[in-house]
Amino acid sequence: MHSQKVISELDHKGQSNMLTKAAEDYLAALADELSISxxxxxxxxxxxxxxxxxxxxxxxxxxxxxxxxxxxxxxxxxxxxxxxxxxxxxxxxxxxxxxxxxxxxxxxxxxxxxxxxxxxxxxxxxxxxxxxxxxxxxxxxxxxxxxxxxxxxxxxxxxxxxxxxxxxxxxxxxxxxxxxxxxxxxxxxxxxxxxxxxxxxxxKGYAEWFQLRMGTIFEQRRRALAESIKASVEDIPVYRIRTPLQSAIMILKRHRDGMFVDRYDERPISIIITTLAAHAYNGEEKIADALYSVLSRMDQFIERDGHRCIIRNPSDPLENFADKWPQHPERERAFFEWLAQARHDFGELGRQVERRRFVASVQPRMGAVADRAAARLGPPPGSMLRPAAAAGVAATPASSALTFPNTRREPTSPKGFA
Structure with missing residues (x-):
């Protein structure tokens, strides 16, 4: 097995009960901080x-x-x-x-x-x-x-x-x-x-496939925005709508960037992260739920032909986004190394209730954006800068079950090929 130092198993269907409310808010703030205007x-x-x-x-x-x-x-x-x-x-x-x-x-x-x-x-x-x-x-x-x-x-x-x-x-x-x-x-x-x-x-074909993978939440938000500004739905470009899938991908891309700042040629390319994340997304309505679902399942959509990994282009299944891995095995190792690290870091984050621990969980890979996301949330609960009545972030203990698969799963058939 590759360098997958992965931790146990996540039941993504029940993950919203395992995450603290504070962790959900922090992940949403991370996505906001990463988004471009x-x-x-x-x-x-x-x-x-x-x-x-x-x-x-x-x-x-x-x-x-x-x-x-x-x-x-x-x-x-x-x-x-x-x-x-x-x-x-x-x-x-x-x-x-x-x-x-x-x-x-x-x-x-x-x-x-x-x-x-x-x-x-x-x-x-x-x-x-x-x-x-x-x-x-x-x-x-x-x-x-x-x-x-x-x-x-x-x-x-x-x-x-x-x-x-x-x-x-x-x-x-x-x-x-x-x-x-x-x-x-x-x-x-x-x-x-x-x-x-x-x-x-x-x-164009890939963008149409990706839009379908975002599911009904994309169309709902697009219609709502169109109605609010009295425009037709077709006039609302994709970039004006942000879905949980898009936010999860943005967070994962920045985590990748920070992890491979000194190993740029080995870094998992964005199209691989985006494609596997879109396959793994299961219609979750919260950014946190989407992120943990994607992290738990994205490697299931890597096919294998003997020792060769295949990550098909959904708009051209004859194209393999991982076609360079056999000539550059360090890139394949780097992908699984990154996935293991992301599972570890966000697994740790999801169990925390204190803001400084959120930041500490991801800052080594996310960099300064981790601090800026925390600042977006305002003064922490109990701070002298925050009225006691406003300090309403849930502090329920996080479940220790927020973990990920430790074995490579047999790939299922990715949606959109057959």
């Missing part, structure tokens, strides 16, 4: 909308190819978190799809060059100071220092027809194939050749 989301939205408008101007060299620019990744899913410090930037991942082109029309290099020329022209038109950078898959637009973010733009073309054929041949559901794409990657052996063998992607 609507202004940041709006800033990102305006940025890729502005680029999209540029690509649709009459002089655009890609206008005839039906360019579409939209956000992907954590900003699309509503799971983006604040950087750990003021020096770090928000990474806004976006896609630039040329809808009237396909893999038979041009090479990856030609597509990337075509899109890159327009991005560089946009950069000049906006008088942006920092140069456009080229990544393996994307072009990077870095905004002014005060903006504290950069945008990665990945060139892509549609791949729906070929994706349907591949999924049918393998017996998988065709559910999200209509939004399938292929993207550029200059590490590809066929980067400079006409070929169908491009890196696949499906950010």
């Amino acid at each position: 609507e202004a940041r989301y709006d800033q990102a939205s305006r940025s890729y909308a502005s680029l999209g408008a540029w690509l649709h101007r009459p002089e655009s060299t890609v206008l005839a190819y039906d360019p579409q620019v939209y956000v992907q990744g954590s900003f699309r899913l509503g799971t983006a978190i604040r950087p750990m410090n003021d020096e770090e930037e928000y990474d806004v991942d976006s896609i630039c799809v040329l809808g009237n082109l396909g893999t038979g029309d041009l090479t990856q290099k030609q597509l990337k060059t075509l899109v890159g020329a327009e991005i560089k022209a946009y950069h000049r038109s906006q008088n942006m100071v920092k140069p456009v950078r080229e990544g393996h898959r994307c072009w990077v637009l870095s905004y002014a220092d005060g903006a504290q973010f950069h945008m990665d733009i990945v060139p892509a073309v549609p791949n729906a027809a070929r994706q349907r054929l591949m999924l049918e041949a393998s017996g998988f559901n065709l559910g999200w194939s209509d939004t399938a794409l292929v993207i550029t990657d200059n590490r590809s052996p066929v980067y400079e050749h006409i070929s169908d063998d491009w890196q696949r992607s499906n950010p």
Whole structure:
């Protein structure tokens, strides 16, 4: 077994009776402290909308190819978190799809060059100071220092027809194939050749799957917000709604960041944490319940093919998010090491009733955000700064049963593949 120093078993159905009310409040405060402002989301939205408008101007060299620019990744899913410090930037991942082109029309290099020329022209038109950078898959637009973010733009073309054929041949559901794409990657052996063998992607399909996993609570909160501001439900973007699943993922991502600050290349990637958490989420309505349910069950959704771990992309089950683990076994070990540590830290937190012990449980991995979350709760019960009548945080002893599985379970069939 991997380095899973895990503790016994959690019955997630009864966990709300095991957690102290104070622990629930503290976890909610952690999520609030990690969340980024609507202004940041709006800033990102305006940025890729502005680029999209540029690509649709009459002089655009890609206008005839039906360019579409939209956000992907954590900003699309509503799971983006604040950087750990003021020096770090928000990474806004976006896609630039040329809808009237396909893999038979041009090479990856030609597509990337075509899109890159327009991005560089946009950069000049906006008088942006920092140069456009080229990544393996994307072009990077870095905004002014005060903006504290950069945008990665990945060139892509549609791949729906070929994706349907591949999924049918393998017996998988065709559910999200209509939004399938292929993207550029200059590490590809066929980067400079006409070929169908491009890196696949499906950010829209993944976002639709993730929204389904958030369950009815997402739709309820979205409708309530729409009614409160007299808007249509469709006008409310995902990032304006925060569900317990999104909050749990944000907390786990920051715990991961703090744990691997000196081992960045080994850290479990966000898409793995997000996918396993979404599978494990069972409709819990409180952040604490969602977090403990996810921690208890997320490794059940790792399939095994002999000694190989498989974490399927729900929107493209032919893609394995853990495909790098065989070449980098330290990453597989790091995932289970992180999961064990998260189970330990949040297991300890859930048993506490004193605020200083909440902070001590997670501060080694969560950093300064642990203190800031405690400060959000106001003066602790019994403090001279807090009236006695207001000191109403429950202090019931926590159950010692708040524990997690100590054996690897056989994976169940993840929802959304068959």
